[in-house]
Each structure stands twice: as structure tokens, then as C-alpha cells.
Amino acid sequence: xxxxxxxxxxxxxxxxxxxxxxxxxxxxxxxxxxxxxxxxxxxxxxxxxxxxxxxxxxxxxxxxxxxxxxxxxxxxxxxxxxxxxxxxxxxxxxxxxxxxxxxxxxxxxxxxxxxxxxxxxxxxxxxxxxxxxxxxxxxxxxxxxxxxxxxxxxxxxxxxxxxxxxxxxxxxxxxxxxxxxxxxxxxxxxxxxxxxxxxxxxxxxxxxxxxxxxxxxxxxxxxxxxxxxxxxxxxxxxxxxxxxx
Numbered sequence: 595x596x597x598x599x600x601x602x603x604x605x606x607x608x609x610x611x612x613x614x615x616x617x618x619x620x621x622x623x624x625x626x627x628x629x630x631x632x633x634x635x636x637x638x639x640x641x642x643x644x645x646x647x648x649x650x651x652x653x654x655x656x657x658x659x660x661x662x663x664x665x666x667x668x669x670x671x672x673x674x675x676x677x678x679x680x681x682x683x684x685x686x687x688x689x690x691x692x693x694x695x696x697x698x699x700x701x702x703x704x705x706x707x708x709x710x711x712x713x714x715x716x717x718x719x720x721x722x723x724x725x726x727x728x729x730x731x732x733x734x735x736x737x738x739x740x741x742x743x744x745x746x747x748x749x750x751x752x753x754x755x756x757x758x759x760x761x762x763x764x765x766x767x768x769x770x771x772x773x774x775x776x777x778x779x780x781x782x783x784x785x786x787x788x789x790x791x792x793x794x795x796x797x798x799x800x801x802x803x804x805x806x807x808x809x810x811x812x813x814x815x816x817x818x819x820x821x822x823x824x825x826x827x828x829x830x831x832x833x834x835x836x837x838x839x
Contacts, residue, residue: 625749625758627814629765632742634808635691636769639776641801645705647788653708653720663728670729674736687741688812694738695806701731702802709795742766745815777801 649655655663682690704727707713713723746762780800784793 628745628749628816629762631808631811631814632746632762633765633769634811635742636766637772637776638805638807639780639801640773641777641781641794641798643774643777644781644786644791644794644797648709648791648794649724651788652791653724655721655724659721663725666725666729667732670732671736674733675740677733678737678740682737683740683744687745687815690741691738691812691815692809694734695809698731698734698738699802699805701727701734702805703799705798705802706795709791709798 646660649660708720708723708727713720746759746766749762750758780797784797784800786792786794786797
């Protein structure tokens with residue numbers, strides 16, 4: 595009987611120790627404040643569902659064409675990763691979030707052109723405009739999302755790396771869920787339905803402008819990745835150790 599209890603107690607003890615370490619890490623301001631910002635960043639409302647209904651029911655986009663948009667978005671996402679790694683990974687965190695938010699708001703407003711038909715006045719078909727708009731927004735979105743992943747990885751202290759990273763990603767998903775819920779609430783508030791798009795333009799404009807709401811919380815972020823200095827110290831120690839050998 596003792597042989598059955600011992601592994602169970604060891605497992606419980608492991609969970610308790612991991613829980614204490616995780617709680618201690620989350621109480622650290624250098625981890626807690628950026629985690630709050632990441633949650634707020636993802637919790638802004640989205641009008642994506644309303645736009646999907648508009649594209650299918652009003653503009654007549656087929657399932658095949660929507661699949662092409664998704665395919666292009668996947669390619670654009672890879673381009674966004676390349677842009678970040680090649681040009682922006684050394685840029686200050688606050689600057690990346692600030693400028694991607696501002697540019698994202700400007701590009702998000704271009705959806706109003708599709709809603710009002712301005713693109714057709716300019717001689718650009720709905721399909722071409724939707725493809726280009728989706729590609730640009732996806733590249734910018736990936737550029738702004740990459741530092742979130744890097745920040746989450748950098749924040750994790752030794753011993754609870756996997757647990758804390760999973761917790762931060764759950765917080766990220768929780769923010770996205772809240773953003774979707776807020777978007778649904780605003781959609782109902784503006785009276786936008788699957789067949790009524792009279793107030794779609796104000797809805798999209800409101801959701802797009804609200805993406806700027808988390809910017810005052812930028813001060814919660816470190817100016818650089820928190821563990822950079824520690825990594826450099828470790829590298830120096832390893833180098834010194836290597837020389838002494």
C-alpha cells in the first residue's frame with residue numbers, strides 16, 4: 595500500500611511546489627504588469643464576425659474566396675514573422691506596440707472603404723480590395739504579436755518556464771475571448787445583424803479606435819526584454835569559465 599501512496603504524495607508535492615513557484619512569479623511586478631498589458635492588448639473588441647456576414651451576405655463572397663483570403667493571410671503571417679525577425683527584434687518593446695497600434699488603426703479604417711463602396715469608385719473590386727486589406731492587416735498583426743510571444747518567453751523564471759508560459763498564453767486567450775465578447779455586445783448595441791448592415795461602418799470604426807485604448811498601459815512594459823541583462827551576465831560568466839579552463 596505504501597508503494598502506491600508514495601508516488602501520489604510525490605506528485606501532489608510537485609504540484610504544490612509548482613503552484614507556489616507560479617504564484618511567486620505572478621506576484622513579481624516585472625511579470626505581473628506586462629501580463630496585465632498583454633491581457634488588455636488582446637481584450638479590445640473586434641467586429642470580425644459582423645464583417646464576415648457582410649462579406650458573405652452583402653458582397654457575395656463565396657466559401658472558396660474566403661478560403662483564398664485565409665491562405666493569403668497565412669502567407670502574410672509568415673512575412674510578418676520575417677519582418678519582425680529581420681528588422682524589428684532589436685527595437686524597443688514600447689515603440690513596437692505603439693506604432694503597430696497606430697498603423698493598425700489606420701489600416702483598420704480602410705475597411706470602411708469596403709463597407710461604403712469607395713473602393714469600387716476608385717476602380718478596385720471588392721475581392722481585390724479584401725485580399726490586399728487582409729494581407730496588410732495580417733502582416734501588421736503578426737509583427738505586433740511576435741514581441742508578445744518573445745516577452746512571454748523572456749518573463750519566465752527558471753523552474754516554472756513551461757507552467758508560467760502556459761499561464762501567460764491562457765491569459766492571452768482569455769483576453770481574446772473577452773475581446774470577442776465585447777465585439778458581440780457592440781454588434782448587438784449597434785443593431786448589426788446577418789441582414790442589417792446599416793450601422794456596420796460606425797461599429798467597425800468604434801472597434802478599430804478602441805484598439806488604441808490599451809496604449810496608456812504601455813508604461814507597464816519594460817523598455818527592453820527583462821532578462822536580456824541576465825542573459826548577458828550568464829554569457830559573460832560562461833565565457834570567463836571557459837577561459838579559466
